[in-house]
Amino acid sequence: MKLNDGPRNGSRDNSRDNSKANQKPRPAAGERRLGDFLCFAVYSANLAFGRAYKKGLDELGLTYPQWIAIVALWEQDGQTVSELGEKMFLESNTLTPILKKLEQMGYLRRQRDPADERQVRISLTEAGRRLREKGMHMNLVASTGLKPDEFARLQENVVTLRDNLIKATAEKAE
Amino acid sequence: MKLNDGPRNGSRDNSRDNSKANQKPRPAAGERRLGDFLCFAVYSANLAFGRAYKKGLDELGLTYPQWIAIVALWEQDGQTVSELGEKMFLESNTLTPILKKLEQMGYLRRQRDPADERQVRISLTEAGRRLREKGMHMNLVASTGLKPDEFARLQENVVTLRDNLIKATAEKAE
DNA sequence: TGCGATAAGATCGTATGCGATATAAAGCGC
DNA sequence: GCGCTTTATATCGCATACGATCTTATCGCA
Structure with missing residues (x-):
């Protein structure tokens, strides 16, 4: 039975209280918030699809x-x-x-x-x-909450995005 | 030096010619083609983002x-x-x-x-x-080939998709 | 024809995702 | 305040991704 090697040895004489008060949100400037990253949207949507399937x-x-x-x-x-x-x-x-x-x-x-x-x-x-x-029956269209035309349009946009990324990456590799 | 354990022992007396002529495309009916799957679009777009980054x-x-x-x-x-x-x-x-x-x-x-x-x-x-x-400078907006408003709209749509999937999955788990 | 270059798969090591389970701390009921 | 449950994190095993490298087969061409 190994002990967790996580920092479970927290010393109680710690200088400051680490509760919510210690969390300092930072200002947004440009594309900074994680929620604004398209890559993260795709990354997390992929995780969500995996779980849905x-x-x-x-x-x-x-x-x-x-x-x-x-x-x-x-x-x-x-x-x-x-x-x-x-x-x-x-x-x-x-x-x-x-x-x-x-x-x-x-x-x-x-x-x-x-x-x-x-x-x-x-x-x-x-x-x-x-x-x-x-x-063949596995169909998550309903779970996406999208109307058929929205579904198709989003699908096309994501495919275009993917293909553009691949092209740009190949170009930058010279 | 281990040998590949792939089927590299292909016997030349094979009955049929396995060239392109042997590839039989199948008819599409409903959502059958891989290219029509939104999940696959997201999956492959995620791979593409990973490579671009x-x-x-x-x-x-x-x-x-x-x-x-x-x-x-x-x-x-x-x-x-x-x-x-x-x-x-x-x-x-x-x-x-x-x-x-x-x-x-x-x-x-x-x-x-x-x-x-x-x-x-x-x-x-x-x-x-x-x-x-x-x-902070890492910015792939250009590589996505999307105009800023398209970028923002797609980002929102993917986020909505993700959240809908998560909600639907949680519901079906009862 | 022979031999270096190239091409197609496979192997290996590292880093995620994730289900199942373990461990330790908190909560809570009597 | 003692047990039982719940919560928060960690561990383990398996299955991808992927860069680097290896093996084998084919190609190019002198």
Whole structure:
């Protein structure tokens, strides 16, 4: 039984009272408040989506990235790791372990392309396709509290944002 | 030297040609294409933001969540772990290691609240405040390719989306 | 043809997220 | 004031992300 190594040894002879009175809000100037950061809005919305999907994904026994991979493969079977990575915005270092896990679970097969042994082609198994159908109902549109047209518009705006960011980042890398 | 345990043992006597001809796109019906998922747009936009911020954060020697924590603490010093967690949408299991790392780097202090020894109050050090100032210039508005009013509107919409999701998730948990 | 360059995946180490659980302090009921 | 519950934080294990690096296969070209 290890002790918490947190500062639970707080000495009571502390000089000042650390209650609410000690919290000093700071003035805002320009884009300073966390709440004004678009990146933080996206970051926290992503966390919220993950939690919202959790219950449905648990029923399928999948994690969110695993589910995305299944969806992407259902749309187009036999993709290489790179092709799948382009769609998911991930590279092999992240994707390979996910795919190996899904293969181990019996939802897909990974086989070297005979025409180019460097490439690995991924194909869903029958179980994988069934899983995709089973999750077809998962729909959080209602939970977003958005009207269908708002939903579609926001979706487009976020996609545009993402693509602009990627382009700008690639440019700045020279 | 371990061998890759990937399927690099592809037998050349494979029955079918696995080139592009083998990739079968499927029909769309309802919300099926990955590109139509708002959750995926947010997920991938979050990845894109992380990569866009990478260069600036590397200069500060911070990761993204570490930076968010510094920003949140700069706005209000002396918060407890729970209070900070509410703002960052994280809990102690995620936050504690991040805060311990930042403490170890000398950017903040963690001390038990003498008035309630269960709580830990977090305060930026002078170095932490300097770091916040140093990162003040990081601004990706240009990289988003959005006009200021579009930026602000999108930010609001994403925040609304996030809050709706959280509310809906909490409700369904009964 | 042979060999350096490039490409595709995989591996490893580090840093989040997060569910489950542990630990310690406060609250509270009698 | 003694136990039981609740609260605040921390720990642990698993699953991503991702930079750096490795292995193997293919390409380019002299």
